Amino acid sequence: MKMKYLAITLLITLMNMTLVEASELRKSCFSIEGMHCGNCIDKIKSKMSENTAIKDVDVSLRDSMAQVTFDPEKTDDTQVLSAVKNAGYKGKVIKCAK
Numbered sequence: 001m002k003m004k005y006l007a008i009t010l011l012i013t014l015m016n017m018t019l020v021e022a023s024e025l026r027k028s029c030f031s032i033e034g035m036h037c038g039n040c041i042d043k044i045k046s047k048m049s050e051n052t053a054i055k056d057v058d059v060s061l062r063d064s065m066a067q068v069t070f071d072p073e074k075t076d077d078t079q080v081l082s083a084v085k086n087a088g089y090k091g092k093v094i095k096c097a098k
């Protein structure tokens, strides 16, 4: 009886660990100066795609900003900003609007 209880507890713990791992991605927002058109967006997205820890990039031309989802264990805001810079734009971290 006790063994069964332990096994179930272990199983639940393992399941929770998997869930935590899946939700460990982080979302940061950046304002980006100097974007004019779709090519600018493509350039930024393409630079960011070189960083494999970046999982999702959502660039808004109208709001001059980008929302970037990444694995915080492998990259950070600073590296995202250098991708923006390498693409030829000036970015800074801003608070994400909900």
Ligand SMILES: [Cu+2]
Pocket (backbone or CB within 6 Å): 035, 036, 037, 038, 039, 040, 041
């Ligand atoms: Cu452009």
